[in-house]
Amino acid sequence: MHADPVGVLTGAHFLDGDHAACEGAIAAGARFSAGYPITPSTEIVERFSHRAPKIGGTFIQMEDELAASIAILGAVWGGVKAFTVTSGPGFSLMMEHIGYAAMTETPCVFIDVQRGGPSTGLPTLPAQADMMQVKWGSHGDYEIIALCPNSPQECFDLTIKAFNFAEQYRVPVFVMMDEVVGHMTEKVVIPPAEEIEVEPRRWTSADKSVFKLFAPCGEDQVPEMTRAGEGYKVHVTGLTHDERGYPNMTPAVQDRMVRRLVSKIRDNAHKICLTEEQGIEGADVVVISYGITSRVAQRAVENARAEGLKVGTLRLITAWPFPEHIIRALAPKVKGLVVPELNLGQMVREVERCAGGKCKVIAVGHAGGTVHDPDQILKAIQEAAR
Amino acid sequence: MSTPIVCINAPENPVEDFLRTDRMPHIWCPGCGIGTTVNCFSRALLDSKTDLNKLSIVSGIGCTGRVAGYVNLDSFHTTHGRAIPFATGLKLANPEMTVVVYSGDGDLFAIGGNHLIHAARRNVDIKVICVNNLTYAMTGGQTAPTTPLDVITATSPYGTYDPAFNLPYLVEAAGAIYVARWTTFHVKQLARSMAEMFKKKGFGFIEVISPCPTLYQRRNKMGDALDTMKFYKEVSKTKHGTPTAEVGLSKSGEIIVGKFVDRERPDFTAMMHAHLQQTLGEKYIPVEGPVCS
């Protein structure tokens, strides 16, 4: 299905990542956002508050992130596509409702424009230190999808992708930006609406007497969706529930329900894991990175190649589910994997786990506040190549 | 031993249409007043001729929160304290829905307090039914911000010493357009109040004082549920229009019931429409409903 032309600003623009993400949400069909101001994400909802009344949408600034993160879920069950935005401290507040969204299989999008942490940290400076939090931040077993744009153009493109994944898998999806990508201004090309692929909500047409809101369907094993007001008399709860949505707090139902919530993503990981590879064939060292760090790493890789080193790059566009299959296949073929991140070691742990000791894994950590010096990454590449 | 009379060809209990009968019996204790309030709710819906396909009920966590699971409506059992912001999102996305929040005192006024005052301030068009059993019942009877002074609870074993909120006073101050209080003894009045509230547009609030015989009454040696209902009958005084500052509760004192606030002011959506129409003119495209590809 294609995007609704109302709201698609076709053309070439000069936008920062935050603004581009907002346009991506609108192009994807989002018509509701609830937010709370937090640097460096605020511009996304400021722009949406501007655009919404002109496209039949609603923006409401809620009293806190707890309210914002659940207001969007209410809006989704009311029948629209909805999203919220935040950064570290707000992300922490939203964790309960992220779990609720995963548990109730509510399709929605959360944009986290990462900044220095922990706690109040560096409101106006970048980090990539929420990468484990996005996967594990809420309690219990659940799976989510997280995408990492590395340019304002990708902020536009991947936000649309996020909405599409959300509808496809009835799951909360995260766009993990960082302050640099959010505040850098670059050319963003917005195609005509008919060239933008948008995933429709999986509206059920089942008979009201048989429809089960949480019964897996189709090859993806994802349940169909409906909304309040269609006469289905749905029941949605955060308690462990059966296929009808009725609370059923027994070990057997818990096992069935949680395993399904997890496997609908894990079993489809090969379709969800988006990566960008360059020069991997025959490489001795592969640099694995995401977000703004992938652009800095590019300079280090160029310098390494200039020294005669055989270096490839693997960019994680999808951070979660983690592309285990790719790392497992790659590790035996290289001398080392270098993982620069604007944190003190998060995604590198997944790389290590999947490399299984078959090659060196060198983390290039950074406490945040700015981007890496490419030489730090170059040094690691040299070490990995030894 | 005489057997209870069961009539054949009896007309159905009006509440049955509202229940997920496949989930009966419910989990509430013998004598708990929550089920009683559901009877009143079902009568009120029948009387106000609300379209049940366009009614959503949103609840939080707690004994009262379980109402959502037992009623045969689009029902949303959300997180603790956050029924109101969920309801706000639902209403804004789908303005033709009637949205009722049905939750308990701890859920709405402790963890949910901030959300309640903002929704009342905005006059969001949702109707809040607060069953106030003066405690956190589900978790074992701990102190709530509504627990009167000198009451023994699981977390105030020597009796409470911090004052309670006066709910009608708080909600009126925050901006609600309809504020009433009844007890579970006042079944007819409660049903009528609910029906009256459903006809209004804006943030409506009804407090229903209810027994929690298993925890609140037992720990304070106040007898069982029936004793409590008789107590409500004895100490309640219907005084419509009493200034809400004067309707605070105490451990065994007078309970002032009635309708305290019934006023008009534009609801959130009406204000939003009017303002955006005025400022944007033709460029304004109002929300038409659940528009989702």
Place this chain on the structure above:
Amino acid sequence: MPRGSVHIVVERCKACGFCVEFCPSKVLALSSAFNSKGYHPPHSIAPEKCTGCDLCGMYCPDFAIHGFRTDKPSTAEKEQDDAC
């Protein structure tokens, strides 16, 4: 005087006693019978006094009883009922 009767869903009753206490015509009493949970459900001890007002139904927290008219309500009575 209006005439009525009650219908009791025995298995749902938890013997709270509300219906017995608040029946304006004192029609009900808790019986000596047991349901499967061990509660004594109510029974009509004075069925001829029942007016079908359904106060029992409104009070019952367990949806275990309701009252209904067995005669047809007169127009005057129905109007009065609707008005209050």
